[in-house]
Amino acid sequence: MWARSASFILDKRLSASSSSPDSSMDANPNPGISAYYQTRAEHHAIVTSDWLAQAQAAVDPDSALQQDGPPACSASKPFSVIDEFNYWRKKPDLAEAVAAIMALAAVIRSSEATTMMELEIELKKASDTLKSWDTSSISLSAGCDLFMRYVTRTAALEYEDFNAAKHRLIERGEKFGGISMKARRTIAMLSQEFIFDGCTILVHGFSRVVLEVMKLAASNRKLFRVFCTEGRPDKTGLKLSKEIAALGVPVKLLIDSAVAYAMDEVDMVFVGADGVVESGGIINMMGTYQIALVAHSMNRPVYVAAESYKFARLYPLDQKDLEPALRPIDFGVPIPSSIEVETSARDYTPPQYLTLLFTDLGVLTPSAVSDELIRLYL
Template identity: 25%
Template sequence: MNNELRTVWWEPGAVCLIDQLRLPHEQVMVRCTDLAAVGHAIKAMVVRGAPAIGCTAAYGLALVAMQSKATDGEALLQELEQARQVLNAQRPTAINLAWATARMLRQAHLLSAGGVEIARHGLLAEAHAILAEDLAMCHAIGDHGAVLIPARGHVLTHCNAGGLATAGYGTALAPIRTAFRQGRSLHVWVDETRPFLQGARLTAWELQQAGIPLTLITDNMAGYMMRQGQVDCIIVGADRIVANGDVANKIGTYSLAVLAHAHGIPFYVAAPSSTIDLSLAHGDLIPIEERSPDEVTQLAGQLIAPIGVRAAHPAFDMTPHHLITAIITEHGVLFPPYDDDLRRCVEAGN
């Protein structure tokens, strides 16, 4: 993968992941050798980021096929469908997960007529293709999005939409990486992204590894930086983009979009076509994952709130399309109104 960061990869008999719960202080590889382990890795956020979850789920189904004792195509298809349902249930908001498993099942139906062995190897090849396509899409997003970064290049980003969230190059970080490789002068404001600290633990680590200048800030400092004129644009990723251009992304994204609108700052969303869900008309229909309150009341296993206090933890929020300046995809930059361009983007990706 050209010496780029690997988030997920295949080794015989295992789906391999970099353990994102151990970063930035330890770089540990996890080998998932059965469906339960893959599902746990997705649910527990050992692997996270919509595209990376999709790649992991694709390899998870390939693993199920490799381990299956089915003797005919129909039995294998039933087993894969059950596994698809297990994986899809782990994290409901990011559409890339269901997109990848649906693609794998379609391929399984095509291959099963040729027998179980052909289906096994064909599904592994399809998972490899999904990973390779995601990496190519991320590089294309970088090419299209780099030109949107203003000359001074003070960019704010939220959560982690870098190589760790994808096959290896990133979505929101892709335009930043590309602009930096082109010799542009850049500085990135990195939201820490409570409560899981993906910005502080992961985005800051990625940018530091790449040599890109950054400053880590708490989430509630973003408005101050905007008012001080220290932010030229905002680039975030997405976990689902629906038909009208509404976007689901990590909790706190909507607040940034409102602040950007108030300060006249461009607000960009970067995502591959696999993140687009045309089946939903608007963002209020997106299922929002509710995670454990313990992730709010605890930090690195230490209790930071009074014992017994109630906490809420919606993991995502929805940003309405009218707050989004443009959506950066592998097929180009989309400007409002988004409806027709999003449809064409999906068609181009199929």
């Protein structure tokens, strides 16, 4: 789609999925709105329960009466990796990449393959199905790729008894899922040395791993305050501000355009990431880039909290060098059809504006990310 895409941009396989007889099962239930953004809306957004239905009706009025969610399961229905993935991803505290990892582990358990080659082919097909379900989700694609590398990385599997090899794959898959689910706690512990008494922290949007960092700091009786951006249009900053206030931490809520105004009171910026790319930069919620620019100009450190399953083999060259993640935007007033509205949900922050990345692999400088990616994927 993008003529300027770098060589590591993930392939979309749209032609393959559209020609499959089961492609209807893999389709985005709300065309016109990125599945990536639908997942964020379900987990984080401060919206009414019928928000997605209203947004879908604006895109396709004929589909407004359709029911969301996977079809009902029956005893005779074959295993579906998409249904398994949807079951896990609807859990509010589970990241989309971890949901994909758990779904792929279920593929191994339910497989009826009789050889390692058949099992690996089946697992690869399931991974491709998940990645094509939402090509705009960086963490989903990275999680699938890392899972495939982790469970099949040794040639010794080819010489074992098939049942023993399959059992080992199941153990590895479950272990990888367990490691991924513990990543936030590890990151929170690593970040505590950088949060000092009396500091003011600026956060943007709603990040579960950043919230975990704040929770641990509060439980350690550190004295700090937090500035939360509003996070329009879904106002995810409102939810984060309420969560942090419930910890007994002083919180101030800012409109997104007040970041530069408030930056002289800030000691550090803490943000999450939808994806960490090979350059050491991050893909995150729209507005992260401009916050990093302001912080850099005023010599404030920008810290990123991101799990290792979000490390992706991507090398964006500019803001438009990514698969777009679209979202509906309501300005509260009628917008003439002749006016174009920017609907992208995220931006790219280059590595030169980031100070450190807190990951479950350790505390990294942006320049060290490429080395860790080589270790993870090779």
